[in-house]
Amino acid sequence: MTAVLPSLVLALLCLLWAGAEVPVQPGFNAEKSAGTWHVAAVVSNCSVFLKMKDGMKSSIVTISFMPEGDLAMKLVWPLLDRCQKFELLFQQSGQAGHYMGTSAQEKRDLRVMETDYSHYAIVHELHQSGQEPSTALQLLTREQDTSPQLLQKFKELIPTVGLTKDMLAILPKSGKCQEGAGWHAW
Ligand SMILES: *[C@@H]1O[C@H](CO)[C@@H](O)[C@H](O)[C@H]1NC(C)=O
Numbered sequence: 001m002t003a004v005l006p007s008l009v010l011a012l013l014c015l016l017w018a019g020a021e022v023p024v025q026p027g028f029n030a031e032k033s034a035g036t037w038h039v040a041a042v043v044s045n046c047s048v049f050l051k052m053k054d055g056m057k058s059s060i061v062t063i064s065f066m067p068e069g070d071l072a073m074k075l076v077w078p079l080l081d082r083c084q085k086f087e088l089l090f091q092q093s094g095q096a097g098h099y100m101g102t103s104a105q106e107k108r109d110l111r112v113m114e115t116d117y118s119h120y121a122i123v124h125e126l127h128q129s130g131q132e133p134s135t136a137l138q139l140l141t142r143e144q145d146t147s148p149q150l151l152q153k154f155k156e157l158i159p160t161v162g163l164t165k166d167m168l169a170i171l172p173k174s175g176k177c178q179e180g181a182g183w184h185a186w
């Protein structure tokens with residue numbers, strides 16, 4: 001117990017620090033942000049991502065909310081010859097648009113930094129698993145095609161969260177795993 005406490009305190013400090021730095025969409029409306037999104041671009045300093053990013057394709061994310069306000073995120077990533085499905089659950093934090101995900105192996109802190117609900121959302125994620133924390137910013141779009149203006153807006157946010165443009169991947173369409181439906185199958 002005494003050994004766990006100091007690292008817990010450090011982890012909390014880390015989250016509080018992030019809270020002070022990362023803005024959240026004012027008046028965030030969860031209902032309006034539900035539904036299907038395309039992951040158009042990702043920037044992250046996660047070492048696994050940096051190794052893989054040039055081969056990554058755009059994926060589909062479906063966002064839904066539980067009655068008590070928790071957020072469920074279902075992702076389909078095109079991986080080689082198949083569509084890999086993931087599901088992530090996040091608990092609502094005290095602030096609208098701010099969510100926390102915890103499992104035995106990892107901790108995630110998710111903030112919707114900016115969204116107009118009908119075209120784009122910019123999501124900030126802090127991820128802690130193992131030793132090193134990593135930060136990611138994702139550009140989600142309702143349509144598969146992203147406007148240059150939106151990409152520009154996204155790029156301008158990169159340095160504000162402590163990341164650099166060489167960590168950016170603009171994800172090309174894959175033409176696969178696009179249906180986004182079929183969730184009842186599993
Ligand atoms: C990623 O960036 C964040 C914020 O600058 C930093 O706290 C973290 O240590 C970085 N992680 C890696 C793996 O470089």
